[in-house]
Amino acid sequence: MSEQVAPQEAAQKKKIIFSGIQPTGVMTLGNYLGAVKNWVKLQEDYDCIYSVVNMHAITVRQDPKALRENTLRAFALLLACGLxxxxxxxxxxxxxxxxxxxSWVLGCHTQFGELSRMTQFKDKSQRNADNINAGLFTYPVLMAADILLYQADMVPVGADQKQHLELSRDIAMRFNNLYGNTFRVPEPYIPENGARIMSLAEPQKKMSKSDDNQNAFIAILDSEDTIIKKFKRAVTDSDMEVAYREGKDGINNLMTIYSAVTGKSYPEIEREFQGKGYGDFKVAVGQAVADHLRPVRENFERFYADKAYLKEVYTAGAERALRLSGRTLEKVYKKVGFLPA
Incomplete structure (x- = not known):
């Protein structure tokens, strides 16, 4: 991207969106359909800023070699998905x-009680009782810094991040009240058709890569055979009717997935599988997902093999991000009374 056409540095006509993704090593179908697929659409109409947030990742213990590899894989995956x-x-x-x-400055403008009320900290503390560190506690402050540095207008958020965004808004408003207008107060961006993808094994809970049951989630780099096998094992019900209604969590989830990858409405799906069994439906969903993800898998192999290109893209991106965010940080430092260097 040349300096002349960089959208983030042109006169701001489009609204700014910021979002980040952790380098976990696995991106699930839920991550893709619920977030990243929508990011690809957003880049056409907004000034989008996307980050692999590897600093957030170290709130839990990481193997350094694996973290480096997963960070690069996550970056390549975003490109493969269409960013x-x-x-x-x-x-x-x-x-x-x-x-x-x-993050340090904002942490000094965040109350201990506010962070204590974060439900995600409580949840993660219970799961990682041997490593309840200060970074895990102040995680939402770093998230606020991620967003506020770029004067983001909107942030795509899922249900698990709404509380963190509210805190970011509170911090921004508190700072603005103390020092004058400094930060744009971000709004949540709720996509019209954000797909919430549930576990294939326990459709009452969200699909998660940390699930002990490997059949519960689809990784977007899974092979075609693996994807179809997992869908064949998906939990349904004893009703045997492909219809979207209350009490049919497994079928509702499969219909949501099928709709997301084919563009078909629920009534269209119901007509398509009228009189057919769940076996036919599960195979059709698996095949549709495998077909939809095939370009992503092929693109990933191409991008991940070209380490020089990946470095070129993330280095150029970091340079532009530093230039953009530096403007905000300079303003903040001046407002709080830091002596210029």
Whole structure:
């Protein structure tokens, strides 16, 4: 992306959207359909800023070699899913020092009680009782810095991040009240058709890569055979009718997935499988998902094999991100009374 056409540095006509994804090593079908697929659409109409947030990842213990590999894989996966560095700003969080620097200032304007009320901290503390660290506690402050550095208008959020975004808004408003208008107060972006994908094994809960049951989730790099086998094992019910209604959690989930990858409405799906068994339906969903993900798998193999290109893209992205975020940080430092260097 040339300096002349960089959308983030042109006169702001489009609204700014920021979002990040952790480098977990596995992106599920839920992550893809619920978030990343929508990111691809957003880059056409907004100034989008996307980050692989590897600094957030170390709130739990990481193997350093695996974290480096997973960070690169996550970046390659975003490209494979359709993010275009000519249309959006993409970077790796730890490459842009302003995130950590603003986080300290914002942490000094965040109340202990506010962080104590974060439900995600409570949940993660219970799961990681041997490592309840300060970073896990102040995680939402770093998230606020991620967003506020770029004067984001909107942030795509799922249900598990709404509380963190509310805190980001509170911090921004508190800082603005103390020092004058400094931060844009971000709004949540709720996509019209955001697909909430549930576990294939326990359709009452969200699909998760951390599920002990490997058949409960689809990884977007799973092979075609693996995807179809997992869908064949998906939990349904004894009703044997493909219809979207209350009490049919397993079938509702499969219909949601099928609709998301084919564009078909629920009534169209019901007509398509009228009089057919669940076996036919599960195979059709599996095949549709495998076909939909095939370009992603092929693109990933191509991008991940080209380490020089990946470095070129994330280095250029970090340089632009530092330039953009530096403007906000400079303003913040001046407002709080830091002496210029």
């Amino acid at each position: 275009d560095p000519e249309k959006c700003l993409m970077f790796i969080q730890s490459h842009v020092k302003t995130h950590a620097e603003l």
